[in-house]
Amino acid sequence: MGWGLPAIATVVLSLPVAGTSSLPDTFHAPWDSLLQQYVWAGRLDVVGIAQDPRFEHYLESLAQARPETASREAQMAFWLNAYNACGVALLVRRPGLRYLSLEALDSLARADTFCIAGEEHTLVTLRLRLQRFGEPLLHFGAGGITRGFPPLSRRAFTAAALRRQLVATARAFLRSARGCLLDAETNTLWLSPLLAWYRADFERDGKSLLHTVAQYAEPAVAAFIAARRRDLQVRFLNFDGETIARYAPSPARPIKPLLQSKSRSRGS
Known part of the structure; x- marks a missing residue:
């Protein structure tokens, strides 16, 4: 499915002559x-x-x-x-x-x-x-x-x-019940529908969907996938x-400043 989140209503904004080209x-x-x-x-x-x-x-x-x-x-x-x-x-x-x-x-x-x-x-x-x-x-x-x-x-x-x-x-989502849920008794791995909609992206460069999931899921789930990959059933959760x-006020909590790391993270 080729959509994202629903878009907002039309927002009409007046643009300056020159936009902000620098993005610190x-x-x-x-x-x-x-x-x-x-x-x-x-x-x-x-x-x-x-x-x-x-x-x-x-x-x-x-x-x-x-x-x-x-x-x-x-x-x-x-x-x-x-x-x-x-x-x-x-x-x-x-x-x-x-x-x-x-x-x-x-x-x-x-x-x-x-x-x-x-x-x-x-x-x-x-x-x-x-x-x-x-x-x-x-x-x-x-x-x-x-x-x-x-x-x-x-x-x-x-x-x-x-x-x-x-x-x-990725880890937070695939280690939650909304992202990845293993039913060991039925040998079934339940995944978020997000991974079905954008499966082609997750299988980029010859990787399988299970490879991507195992990379970020709980270690126990990753081990189960490795051991049972050939007969593991993959199903997708309902949306x-x-x-x-x-619609209630958020609890009061301190705001941390946005800090830049001293060195750039390495890519994949």
């Missing part, structure tokens, strides 16, 4: 602070972030940015943060939305448009933009607005820490359309 990690500091303040245990404080002017300002900065000349890591971080911010904006602009069927999710992703990097996008085109990088772990970083997807990260993605962050999100929206 501090560009995403406002988004990082917002995530820490309004995302907790996989849930989003929709009312809180909707009332915070920093969120609209961050959307405006995404519209004005020009990431083309940035490093590959900076570009991946930019488009990943943009994708996640637009998913949040969908919930902000549709208060009270608590459930989305797969069909409704797909419809919103294809119909609604918004401005990113000076161009009109839907969340479908943003997901396709991410796929162009050829990095399957980006699918785990693309946080969902429903609980059928990997949870929304509480930190902004940055160029300096991107590899480490993506590995952490969970409950949104991540919460």
